[in-house]
Amino acid sequence: MGTTQLETVPEPKYWHLKTVLSEALDSEFSVGEILPNERDLAARFGVARATLRQALEQLELEGRLQRRRGVGTTVAPPRVGVAVGTAQHAWPGGPNDAWQTLDCALEVPPAAVAEALVTGRDEPVHIVRRSRVSHGRPVAAELLYIPADSVPDLSGIDAPSGTARARAVLRELQRLELERQENAVELGSARADDARELDRLPGAPVLVVTTRFVARGRTAALSVATYRADTCRLTFGDSGGVEIHHGPERQAS
Amino acid sequence: MGTTQLETVPEPKYWHLKTVLSEALDSEFSVGEILPNERDLAARFGVARATLRQALEQLELEGRLQRRRGVGTTVAPPRVGVAVGTAQHAWPGGPNDAWQTLDCALEVPPAAVAEALVTGRDEPVHIVRRSRVSHGRPVAAELLYIPADSVPDLSGIDAPSGTARARAVLRELQRLELERQENAVELGSARADDARELDRLPGAPVLVVTTRFVARGRTAALSVATYRADTCRLTFGDSGGVEIHHGPERQAS
DNA sequence: AAGTGGTCTAGACCACACC
DNA sequence: GTGTGGTCTAGACCACTTG
Numbered sequence: 001m002g003t004t005q006l007e008t009v010p011e012p013k014y015w016h017l018k019t020v021l022s023e024a025l026d027s028e029f030s031v032g033e034i035l036p037n038e039r040d041l042a043a044r045f046g047v048a049r050a051t052l053r054q055a056l057e058q059l060e061l062e063g064r065l066q067r068r069r070g071v072g073t074t075v076a077p078p079r080v081g082v083a084v085g086t087a088q089h090a091w092p093g094g095p096n097d098a099w100q101t102l103d104c105a106l107e108v109p110p111a112a113v114a115e116a117l118v119t120g121r122d123e124p125v126h127i128v129r130r131s132r133v134s135h136g137r138p139v140a141a142e143l144l145y146i147p148a149d150s151v152p153d154l155s156g157i158d159a160p161s162g163t164a165r166a167r168a169v170l171r172e173l174q175r176l177e178l179e180r181q182e183n184a185v186e187l188g189s190a191r192a193d194d195a196r197e198l199d200r201l202p203g204a205p206v207l208v209v210t211t212r213f214v215a216r217g218r219t220a221a222l223s224v225a226t227y228r229a230d231t232c233r234l235t236f237g238d239s240g241g242v243e244i245h246h247g248p249e250r251q252a253s
Numbered sequence: 254m255g256t257t258q259l260e261t262v263p264e265p266k267y268w269h270l271k272t273v274l275s276e277a278l279d280s281e282f283s284v285g286e287i288l289p290n291e292r293d294l295a296a297r298f299g300v301a302r303a304t305l306r307q308a309l310e311q312l313e314l315e316g317r318l319q320r321r322r323g324v325g326t327t328v329a330p331p332r333v334g335v336a337v338g339t340a341q342h343a344w345p346g347g348p349n350d351a352w353q354t355l356d357c358a359l360e361v362p363p364a365a366v367a368e369a370l371v372t373g374r375d376e377p378v379h380i381v382r383r384s385r386v387s388h389g390r391p392v393a394a395e396l397l398y399i400p401a402d403s404v405p406d407l408s409g410i411d412a413p414s415g416t417a418r419a420r421a422v423l424r425e426l427q428r429l430e431l432e433r434q435e436n437a438v439e440l441g442s443a444r445a446d447d448a449r450e451l452d453r454l455p456g457a458p459v460l461v462v463t464t465r466f467v468a469r470g471r472t473a474a475l476s477v478a479t480y481r482a483d484t485c486r487l488t489f490g491d492s493g494g495v496e497i498h499h500g501p502e503r504q505a506s
Numbered sequence: 507a508a509g510t511g512g513t514c515t516a517g518a519c520c521a522c523a524c525c
Numbered sequence: 526g527t528g529t530g531g532t533c534t535a536g537a538c539c540a541c542t543t544g
Contacts, residue, residue: 010520012532015455037510048534053511058442058456069511070542079439085490183490185438186332187458187482189311201512202268203311205440205458229440236489237338237436263539265513290529301515306530322530323523454531 013047014054020045021055025064025075035065035073061205063230069201080134082227084209085183085236091213092130092144092223093170099142102129104166109145116212117219119147126151128166131197132225139232141197142225146173150220176215184210185234194226205229266300267307273298274308278317278328288318288326314458316483322454333387335480337462338436338489344466345383345397345476346423352395355382357419362398369465370472372400379404381419384450385478392485394450395478399426403473429468437463438487447479458482 035041042052056073059065066076083098092099106124108114114121125147132140151172188208195202206226213221227234288294295305309326312318319329336351345352359377361367367374378400385393404425441461448455459479466474480487 014532018456039510048536050535051533054532056511061458062441063439067511068542069540070509072510081437181490182488184334184486184488185460186316186486187440187460188315203271205314207438207440233437233439235435235437237434267513292529301517303516304514307513309530320530321523322521323528325529 014051014058017045017047017052017055018058021059022064025059029075031075031077033075035075037072060230066230076230079231079233080137080139081233081235082132082134082139083236084185084225084227084234085181085211089178089181091170091173091176091178092128092221093167094174098134099130099132101163101166101170102131103162104128104169106148113145113222113224116222117145117147124148126169128169130166137231138198138228140225140227141194142223145222145224147220150176150215173221176220178220179214179217181214182212183236186210187229188226190226198226198228200228200230207232207234209234267304267311270298270300270305270308271311274312275317278312282328284328284330286328288328290325313483319483329483332484332486333390333392334486334488335385335387335392336489337438337478337480337487338434338464342431342434344423344426344429344431345381345474346420347427351387352383352385354416354419354423355384356415357381357422359401366398366475366477369475370398370400377401379422381422383419390484391451391481393478393480394447395476398475398477400473403429403468426474429473431473432467432470434467435465436489439463440482441479443479451479451481453481453483460485460487462487 029035036044038049038052038056042049045052056065056067060067060076063076063079065073067073093101105127107127108122108124109117109119109127111121114123114125117125119125125145128144128146130142130144131138132142146169151169153175154168154172186208188206190198190200190202190204190206192202194206195204198204198206207229209223209225209227211223211225212219213223282288289297291302291305291309295302298305309318309320313320313329316329316332318326320326346354358380360380361375361377362370362372362380364374367376367378370378372378378398381397381399383395383397384391385395399422404422406428407421407425439461441459443451443453443455443457443459445455447459448457451457451459460482462476462478462480464476464478465472466476
């Protein structure tokens with residue numbers, strides 16, 4: 001019989017729930033407004049708390065919600081656009097740099113980094129920590145790996161670590177002529193230290209931007225920057241960025 | 254009393270589990286090898302299956318594992334680097350384009366897209382579907398939104414839809430002079446249709462690359478491309494990309 | 507102390523791939 | 526049919542923030 005299959009698609013509950021919540025966010029909630037707690041929401045929709053949480057997790061992943069332990073779940077503001085990559089096309093620490101230099105250490109890098117640099121294993125490199133703030137919120141944490149021979153004239157500096165030394169290392173780096181830089185973005189999860197700096201729990205989804213700075217045909221520095229995936233939209237290329245956001249969210253009073 | 258807090262950090266079980274599994278993947282498994290099933294693994298580590306799954310989910314998010322319903326969990330190969338953005342700096346559909354044109358329709362775009370284009374609401378635009386394949390695997394699905402007035406001389410074409418019309422639309426687009434393009438990357442979750450095309454379940458994490466093509470001071474086209482976040486590393490900028498991958502994984506025989 | 511989200515358990519059933 | 530990962534439940538306790 002020509003009865004068209006009545007679409008008996010057993011759509012998962014959490015998926016349907018996510019759709020319903022998403023529409024409710026658009027029409028009934030304002031940015032910053034706090035939602036009912038998970039137990040109440042689960043009861044209201046007639047599902048187990050774990051199922052509700054699966055929906056909330058996805059919405060948080062998409063940047064629609066923000067959850068904080070001990071506080072509650074709030075409607076997130078639209079993602080902020082942050083410029084990465086070829087925008088400046090210059091060494092880190094140069095003028096108009098969006099980053100704040102924290103400190104510096106001389107340590108053996110992870111094996112994967114040592115491989116990308118040409119340094120041998122067990123060979124210590126300068127590791128500069130920096131952080132990036134946008135709209136008053138921390139959005140990224142960076143580790144900059146700089147082989148010792150990229151900054152050969154560092155003898156005059158006595159501070160063994162700290163912000164002063166970090167700045168000195170970056171200053172020395174400027175003296176090299178930057179040939180080009182190579183960028184890559186991939187999805188990762190926040191390590192414990194990054195998570196603390198980004199005000200998130202360990203394992204939170206992050207966008208990892210690795211940048212290789214090439215000078216004199218060699219890798220003179222390697223940057224591994226982790227951006228909060230829930231709050232950031234990375235823009236690159238010619239300029240600006242595309243504004244694509246969701247429905248008519250109002251600002252909470 | 255001056256006893257230093259003995260760091261009684263109750264690290265979550267799934268987090269510790271993830272670390273253990275990650276090290277095991279480096280040392281004891283080869284790419285493509287299949288892991289024991291979830292029930293066995295959970296029993297082996299003395300945790301509930303849900304807890305084990307939390308660890309597996311994170312490892313999959315990081316591109317270390319690949320899970321397929323009805324089949325099993327396998328060790329994933331390193332992420333493939335795919336070039337996006339300014340690499341070509343040209344209209345879609347041009348020479349050396351990595352994309353495969355699928356079909357075309359004339360429909361009203363989502364509100365968010367209509368806003369980014371300057372078109373009014375309810376005004377239909379050309380929607381070209383394309384897909385991108387790398388190493389024999391689908392890595393991205395794209396929707397290209399093209400306002401009707403970006404391709405004014407489309408009258409000679411009779412095919413109302415299909416691949417032929419899609420190619421015709423792209424061909425017409427080449428006649429405009431491209432001023433610049435703006436790119437952005439953000440995290441998202443796969444819609445049902447994208448998921449099918451990417452061979453993933455709905456909700457799977459994806460990297461959404463939105464590109465705005467500017468010509469004659471206006472947005473002449475808007476591309477929304479969703480890349481599999483588990484298998485892709487997006488490279489952009491000057492050239493190539495950085496190879497950062499994990500420990501000594503061997504190739505399965 | 508009370509309330510929130512985060513973790514964890516021990517089950518059950520479902521959808522899918524493969525034999 | 527058998528075995529896999531995916532979904533769902535109804536609890537419990539923990540870590541954290543706030544009053």
